[in-house]
Structure formats: C-alpha cells, structure tokens
Amino acid sequence: MSQPLATISGRPAPPLAHHFESMKQQHDSAVLGMWVFLLTEILLFSGLFVGYAVYRALHPEVFQAASQLLDWRMGMLNTFVLLTSSLTMALAVRAAQLGRHRQLALLLASTLALAGVFLVVKYFEYSHKLHRGIAPGFWFSPHGAEAAGLADLPYARNFFSIYFVMTALHGIHVLIGMAAIGWLLARARRQDFGGEYYYPVECVGLYWHLVDLVWIYLFPLLYLID
Numbered sequence: 001m002s003q004p005l006a007t008i009s010g011r012p013a014p015p016l017a018h019h020f021e022s023m024k025q026q027h028d029s030a031v032l033g034m035w036v037f038l039l040t041e042i043l044l045f046s047g048l049f050v051g052y053a054v055y056r057a058l059h060p061e062v063f064q065a066a067s068q069l070l071d072w073r074m075g076m077l078n079t080f081v082l083l084t085s086s087l088t089m090a091l092a093v094r095a096a097q098l099g100r101h102r103q104l105a106l107l108l109a110s111t112l113a114l115a116g117v118f119l120v121v122k123y124f125e126y127s128h129k130l131h132r133g134i135a136p137g138f139w140f141s142p143h144g145a146e147a148a149g150l151a152d153l154p155y156a157r158n159f160f161s162i163y164f165v166m167t168a169l170h171g172i173h174v175l176i177g178m179a180a181i182g183w184l185l186a187r188a189r190r191q192d193f194g195g196e197y198y199y200p201v202e203c204v205g206l207y208w209h210l211v212d213l214v215w216i217y218l219f220p221l222l223y224l225i226d
Contacts (some may be wrong), residue, residue, distance in 0.1 A: 012176035096198035136164035
C-alpha cells in the first residue's frame with residue numbers, strides 16, 4: 001500500500017510503497033519489472049517472426065507477389081507517425097524528470113494523437129483489403145485472390161494470415177499503449193510527476209518504444225519484399 005511522504009510546498013510528496021526503503025529502490029524495481037515484461041513481449045513477437053521466416057523460405061515467390069498488394073505508402077506513413085511518437089514520448093519522460101507539468105501533458109497528448117493517427121491509417125488499409133476479399137486464413141476469398149491476380153498462388157492466404165495476425169497483434173499493443181498514455185495524461189494534469197517520482201512515465205515510455213521497434217521490423221518484412 002502506498003503512502004505519501006511529507007508534503008512539499010503544500011502538495012503531497014511522491015508515494016513510497018511500504019516494502020521499499022527509498023524512492024530510488026522503488027524506481028529501480030519498477031524499471032527492472034518493466035524490462036522483464038518487455039522481454040516476454042519480445043519472445044512473443046519472436047515466435048511470429050520465426051513463423052514468418054519459415055513460410056517465406058518455403059514460398060518466396062508467393063510472399064513477393066502478395067506483398068505487392070500492400071500499400072507501402074501507408075506503411076511508410078505509419079512508420080513516420082510511430083517514430084515521431086517515440087520522440088514525443090522520450091521528450092515526455094524528460095519533461096517528467098524536470099517537473100515541467102504543462103510540457104509533459106502536451107507531449108503525452110501529442111503521443112496519444114499520433115497513436116490514433118496510426119490506427120486510423122491501419123483501419124483504412126484493412127478496409128481496402130477486406131473489401132477486395134483479401135482476408136486471413138479461411139476468410140481469404142477465391143474471388144478476391146482471382147481479382148488480385150493471386151489465383152495461381154494457393155499459399156497467398158498464408159502470407160495474408162501472417163500479415164493480419166502480426167499487424168493486428170501489434171495494433172492491440174498500440175491500443176494498450178494508448179490506454180496507458182491516457183492514464184499518464186490524466187495524472188500529469190494533476191501534476192503527479194516530478195524529479196523524484198517519474199518512473200510511471202519512464203516505464204510506459206519503454207513499452208511504447210518497444211511497440212515502435214516491432215513496427216520498424218514489420219514494415220520492411222511485409223511491405224518491402226523485392
């Protein structure tokens with residue numbers, strides 16, 4: 001159970017949980033816990049990347065042909081959006097460390113808005129594919145394959161199954177990140193963070209950088225197949 005320390009300038013000092021001896025120990029434990037969690041996330045996506053590598057090695061011509069149906073411009077736009085959001089998130093961590101409350105709130109709101117832009121672009125991309133009958137697995141329409149010029153490539157559904165699973169899982173992580181950033185934004189407006197207590201912003205920032213890093217791998221592997 002957390003309890004506030006002595007007040008500073010009439011406001012409660014950063015909360016220190018009873019099982020920690022100092023704010024530094026609490027900070028280090030939180031960051032270490034986040035790194036352990038991120039390791040499990042890396043293992044999750046690593047399994048998907050291995051599956052991708054196996055199928056691509058078995059059917060390289062299918063992956064090359066099917067990837068032509070992905071709009072690399074939308075993928076590039078989303079790459080730029082997420083890279084920018086990583087910058088605003090990193091600046092938000094710095095603002096929290098310095099106790100710049102207004103700047104922190106603005107940067108978190110900017111990160112949240114950029115994440116929303118990413119999902120909107122992905123929505124339009126998904127809508128276009130589904131409208132043409134291009135979907136994962138058993139929902140992959142023979143008519144859609146014929147219209148897309150993939151009728152002679154029976155394993156095209158494997159590529160799009162991998163595409164939808166990997167990008168949808170990544171999108172779920174974006175949604176989780178947005179929820180966490182929204183929580184930080186609400187607390188930033190209450191001026192909860194400062195020089196002694198900023199590790200919630202740092203931990204969410206680490207998570208968000210991992211989400212961005214996964215997309216940096218997904219973009220060339222799915223959209224830029226020669």
